[in-house]
Amino acid sequence: MTVREPKGDVRIIDIAGELTSFSEPVLAEAYEDADRPGVKTVLLNFSDLDYMNSGGIGLLVTTLIRAQRKSQALGAFGLTDHYRQIFELTRLDEAIGIYDDEQSALKGS
Amino acid sequence: MVSKDDKANWSPPKPHLEVGSAPEGVNAKRVQGRRLTGPQQGFGQLWQKTYKVAISQKTPEQVIATWKAEYGRFWPSHSKFYAPVTGIQPGEVGLIKSTSGPVPLSTGVLVLYSDDVSFCYMTPEGHPFAGFITFSSHVEDPVGTMAQVQLLIRANDPAYEAGMMLFGSKAEDRMWEHTLRSLADYLGSSSPVDTKVVRVDQKRIWKNFNNLKYNGALPWARRSKGPATPPR
Numbered sequence: 001m002t003v004r005e006p007k008g009d010v011r012i013i014d015i016a017g018e019l020t021s022f023s024e025p026v027l028a029e030a031y032e033d034a035d036r037p038g039v040k041t042v043l044l045n046f047s048d049l050d051y052m053n054s055g056g057i058g059l060l061v062t063t064l065i066r067a068q069r070k071s072q073a074l075g076a077f078g079l080t081d082h083y084r085q086i087f088e089l090t091r092l093d094e095a096i097g098i099y100d101d102e103q104s105a106l107k108g109s
Numbered sequence: 110m111v112s113k114d115d116k117a118n119w120s121p122p123k124p125h126l127e128v129g130s131a132p133e134g135v136n137a138k139r140v141q142g143r144r145l146t147g148p149q150q151g152f153g154q155l156w157q158k159t160y161k162v163a164i165s166q167k168t169p170e171q172v173i174a175t176w177k178a179e180y181g182r183f184w185p186s187h188s189k190f191y192a193p194v195t196g197i198q199p200g201e202v203g204l205i206k207s208t209s210g211p212v213p214l215s216t217g218v219l220v221l222y223s224d225d226v227s228f229c230y231m232t233p234e235g236h237p238f239a240g241f242i243t244f245s246s247h248v249e250d251p252v253g254t255m256a257q258v259q260l261l262i263r264a265n266d267p268a269y270e271a272g273m274m275l276f277g278s279k280a281e282d283r284m285w286e287h288t289l290r291s292l293a294d295y296l297g298s299s300s301p302v303d304t305k306v307v308r309v310d311q312k313r314i315w316k317n318f319n320n321l322k323y324n325g326a327l328p329w330a331r332r333s334k335g336p337a338t339p340p341r
Contacts, residue, residue, distance in 0.1 A: 021243075021245075021259070051115055052115070053115065053118070053222060053224065053227060053229075054221055054222035054227065054229035054241060054243050055227070055243060055245070055259075057241065058157075058241055058243065058259070058261045061147070061148050061149070061155075061241075061261055061309075062157070062261075062309055064149070065155060065309050065310045068310075069310075082116055082119075085119075085122055086119055088122065089119070089120060089122055089123060089145070089221070090145070090147045090221070090231065090241075091145060091146070091147040091149065091150055092147060092149070094149060094150070095149040
């Protein structure tokens, strides 16, 4: 996972490959890297996600709690229709803003 | 990396749960038509509880195949799980009847996800807690194959939160420790169960206070005038 700074108060975490419970240390490290003073929004980029299981959904919940603790908004973009449906099924979309692409995510943040 | 097609592992969209036919003596009313509740739709503090046990001489796939096939067998005697007729398959609903607490409980779960080495339930409105229960098996060096239950849950409403703090949380621990011991025993292993409890979020979600309206235990509790006696 890599962390980018598209604008001052926003960070993007690019998620590549698999997201499962075994990704916990990697995502935690990426979030720590993204969590700098003044950051108001953290966006998760799922464009290069290959696979996610229910453990990955659990990881997103704990990441959301981390963001809320820091009064940061958590957003997501680049989801396939399938994973967008999973966000809706698990009702994660009620707490994590979903955007079609990076541009609209940045506009919405 | 090659993409895995995991669509078949996930439940199809379920705006409301549908229970086909309920076994005799099981009340499906508290599941039928209910919405699912993830951790953010619950009320209480968020807990991640992980229980695991070593299972020697089995692969993770063998552990999960047995667990799915014999799921209810490993539960304590005060609780019964009515597996879907088609087995533990994504999108199916399992029903639960329990008399472990002060109030008899009828509820259910959706099979949210299932593959060869894991499966996951999600709870509906009215269930004591909101969240996910993931059953999995993996290999840990140097121990070998592990079977694991991981809960990511909040109590669904203030009444269940109080119950969880008083007795529910410990009862939950006992239940899953019993389940893993039974599974290990069935698979010929006798290792102790390791339990790890982490409070992920100490805040309660007060906007979900009204989840109380789905709490099937409360009308019965209000009618009760004497000592707790389950309705017949």
